[in-house]
Amino acid sequence: MNQANPSISPMLHPEPVAAQSLFQNRIGVLATMHRKEQVIAPLMQQTFGLELTVPAGFNSDAFGTFTREVKRAGDQLQAARAKTQQAMQLTHHTIGMASEGSFGPHPAFPYLPCNREIVLLIDTANELELVGEAVSTHTNYSHRTITSLTDAQAFAAKVGFPEHGLIVIADHVTDSRPVAAEKIIKGITSEAALVEAVQWALAQSEVAHIETDMRALYNPSRMKVIAQATRDLIAKMNSLCPQCGTPGFAVVERRSGLPCGLCQLPTPLTRSVIYQCQKCGFHQESLFPDGAETADPTYCSYCNP
Ligand SMILES: [Zn+2]
Ligand SMILES: [Zn+2]
Incomplete structure (x- = not known):
């Protein structure tokens, strides 16, 4: 098919049987030290018969931490790629995987915190690099400056503690600059440990900092x-x-350019999506990916200026 003239077709249907044969009975390595295999490995096993192993003693923290000791080099995808490549070199597997998360204000609703996760798969036998992605506002990502145990407990009550872990820092933290490891207590998951950590922090600093522990094994929402x-x-x-x-x-x-249902003028809503193959460059336009062929006039700048 001519690549310059993409054909138009209805939604494509995946062909799981064919994809399965590429990955079946292979062993891959998952670059994690935060028990992400608990959610990733069963899904890959059930879908493709792909077994994932976790390298013993793999230090994914060297590539950046959420707990402020090591700043991440590069963007989310570059960090995931670096972890994956290192684990593949260590184990000599031809399939490597890693995930990488980021937290911050939602792009469209800045007052809402959001969590973006990517899961990367590199398959050197088939020359593939594929990235899955999810963006969710179901996150407890939050922090607060505290001057008392009561402050800390009020914060804890709002962020799903103790199912979700906490971090206490014996310092006034104002930005994302790294903090010395000896000033941080992380992985706090009990009331007793929280009391102890806050007392320890406030004994050496007038103000302390408390935040949600975003490492996957301490954060079921992130999982x-x-x-x-x-x-x-x-x-x-x-x-x-x-x-x-x-x-x-x-x-x-x-x-x-999805046409308005009333006046037919194009609206900002999606009219079509372009699928593209990363190997041969073949592309295809798929019309009306969200199901409807016209937009509600609410979204039309002519009918509803
Ligand atoms: Zn209209
Ligand atoms: Zn192709």
Whole structure:
């Protein structure tokens, strides 16, 4: 098919049987020290028969931490790639995986905290690099400056403690600059440990800092978003290029212009998405990805200026 003239087709259907054969009965390495295998490994096993191992003593913290000792080098994808490549070199597996999270204000609603997770798969035998992604506002990501145990307990009550862990820092923290390891107590998951940590911090600093522990094993909310990103990765692994059969035939662009249901003028809503193969470059436009062929006039700048 001519790449300059993308054909228009209805939604593509994945072909799991064919994708399965690429990954079945293989062993891959998952670069984690935070028990992410608990959510990622069963999904990969059930879907593809792909077994994941975790390298003993792998130090993913060397690539950046949420607990402020090590600043992450590069962006989220670069960090995930560096971890994956190191674990693959250590173990000589041809499949490597890692996940990487980030937290911050939601791009569209800045007052809402949000969690973006990516799950990366590198397969050197098939020359593949695929990325699953999930963005969720179901996160307890939060912090506070405290001057008393009461402050700390009030904070804890709001962020899902003790199921979700906490971090206490014996210092006034104002930005994301690294903090010396001896000033941090992390992985706090009991009332007794919280009391002890806050007393320890306030004995050496007038103000202390408390925040949610975002490491996956201390944060069940984050584990759920990692599972969501893994399912997105699985969908991409199952989506094969119609031309060359390579997995990862995925949406690379959304085009606006869904016509208004009343006046037919284009609106900012998505009219079509472009799927593209990263191996052969074949691309295909898929119309009306959200199901409706017209937009509600609420979104029309002519009908509803
Ligand atoms: Zn292709
Ligand atoms: Zn209109």
